[in-house]
Amino acid sequence: xxxxxxxxxxxxxxxxxxxxxxxxxxxxxxxxxxxxxxxxxxxxxxxxxxxxxxxxxxxxxxxxxxxxxxxxxxxxxxxxxxxxxxxxxxxxxxxxxxxxxxxxxxxxxxxxxxxxxxxxxxxxxxxxxxxxxxxxxxxxxxxxxxxxxxxxxxxxxxxxxxxxxxxxxxxxxxxxxxxxxxxxxxxxxxxxxxxxxxxxxxxxxxxxxxxxxxxxxxxxxxxxxxxxxxxxxxxxxxxxxxxxxxxxxxxxxxxxxxxxxxxxxxxxxxxxxxxxxxxxxxxxxxxxxxxxxxxxx
Numbered sequence: 387x388x389x390x391x392x393x394x395x396x397x398x399x400x401x402x403x404x405x406x407x408x409x410x411x412x413x414x415x416x417x418x419x420x421x422x423x424x425x426x427x428x429x430x431x432x433x434x435x436x437x438x439x440x441x442x443x444x445x446x447x448x449x450x451x452x453x454x455x456x457x458x459x460x461x462x463x464x465x466x467x468x469x470x471x472x473x474x475x476x477x478x479x480x481x482x483x484x485x486x487x488x489x490x491x492x493x494x495x496x497x498x499x500x501x502x503x504x505x506x507x508x509x510x511x512x513x514x515x516x517x518x519x520x521x522x523x524x525x526x527x528x529x530x531x532x533x534x535x536x537x538x539x540x541x542x543x544x545x546x547x548x549x550x551x552x553x554x555x556x557x558x559x560x561x562x563x564x565x566x567x568x569x570x571x572x573x574x575x576x577x578x579x580x581x582x583x584x585x586x587x588x589x590x591x592x593x594x595x596x597x598x599x600x601x602x603x604x605x606x607x608x609x610x611x612x613x614x615x616x617x618x619x620x621x622x623x624x625x626x627x628x629x630x631x632x633x634x635x636x637x638x639x640x641x642x643x644x645x646x647x648x649x650x651x652x653x654x655x656x657x658x659x660x661x662x663x664x665x666x667x668x669x670x671x672x673x674x675x676x677x678x679x680x681x682x683x
Contacts, residue, residue, distance in 0.1 A: 388483060388523050390492045390663040393514060395552055396530035397545075398499030401565035405530050406494045407436040408646040409656055413492075415649075421487055425513075426498045427452075427467040428460070435496065440486030443471055446478050464500055468509045475516040492665065504552045511556055518558075524663045527553060527560040533567045533643065543630065546639045559662050561642065563655055568645040 394402045406422045413420040424435050424442045428449045435442075447470050449463040458466060471479065487493060497503075503510050518525055529552055535545040553560040633639065642658055645651040660666065 388487050388491050388493050390660075390665050391517060391523055391525050392494045392659060392663075393497055393510070393525065393527045393556070393558065394494055394530065395497045395504065395510075395527055395556075396499065396565075397501060397532075397548070400499065400530045400532050402499065402530055403435050403437070403496055404646065405528070405563065405565055405644065406496045408644075408652060409494065410437055412649065412652040412656060418492075420492045420494060422494045422496060423483070423486070425471070425495045427471070428464050428498055428500070439496075440493070441482035443467075446471065446474065461500065461502065464498060465503065465507055465509065468498065468503055468513075469507075472509050472512045472516070475513055479513075480520070501548060501552070504555050508555075514556055514558055524665070525558050526659060526662045527556050527558050528563055528659060529553065529560060530563045530565045530644075531641070533564045533570050536564070543626065543633070546633055547629065549639050550633070561658055561662055562639055564641045564643045565646075567643045567651070568647045 394406055396402050410420045410422050421440045422435075422437045424439045424444070427443050427447055429435065429444060431444075431448065431450055447467045449460065449467050452458055452463040452466050453460070456463070456466065483493070497510065514525060514527075517523060529549045531545045531549065535541040549560075549562050642655050643651065644655050
């Protein structure tokens with residue numbers, strides 16, 4: 387049975403497929419094999435992932451087929467398709483996984499980006515639980531988030547809550563990766579992470595003049611309207627501060643930046659995930675061959 391599996395999750399467009407392809411190529415440069423499978427039935431029929439998958443869930447079911455057959459919308463088709471996958475997890479899914487891998491292999495599952503599959507319906511949790519029940523396999527979640535989320539405090543808080551919600555619902559060990567750092571101006575990501583390392587609540591206090599507090603309202607002449615707006619802003623400010631306090635108190639979300647053009651950055655991410663998966667812990671150390679003294683021949 388497969389030894390290690392990463393569930394690669396995150397919002398649509400956050401770089402999940404690129405993460406999978408980059409980690410796979412990086413591992414190959416070290417002579418190490420990492421397989422990738424496409425678990426997103428919403429990928430269009432003319433679209434190809436940036437890697438060669440060991441299996442593609444679209445061979446079982448696709449959202450396009452569901453939409454045509456049942457007349458469902460995009461979200462309904464995706465939920466139906468993933469529920470169908472969950473129903474076939476012990477047959478088709480397991481057979482495909484076993485046929486394409488060996489006992490000691492390492493697999494990345496490129497998962498769908500629709501967050502409701504993780505937070506509103508238990509389908510992805512069901513898939514993860516089934517894989518764990520097979521035994522002999524270490525599983526973790528990798529939640530990827532676009533680095534541009536760091537440029538806006540509100541987006542950062544929203545993305546952090548999203549990551550926390552997904553990991554809590556999946557109930558598997560997790561790690562958070564900031565993707566697309568290679569597209570951000572040099573040094574900007576490190577500076578932003580250093581700032582956010584002070585805590586979400588402190589950052590909110592630093593930025594509250596932009597997003598809350600006493601905001602000037604254009605085109606409103608009535609003092610009563612201004613007063614009501616300030617009250618609403620104050621309430622939102624207090625609520626956001628409370629949310630930030632929860633994030634800081636439990637310190638369950640931290641980010642590792644990923645620049646796919648930097649080998650050291652890829653090393654850092656892969657090492658962190660390997661450690662979480664306990665990859666290599668059961669590998670026996672092999673003594674190097676003894677050197678032969680040419681004079682003895």
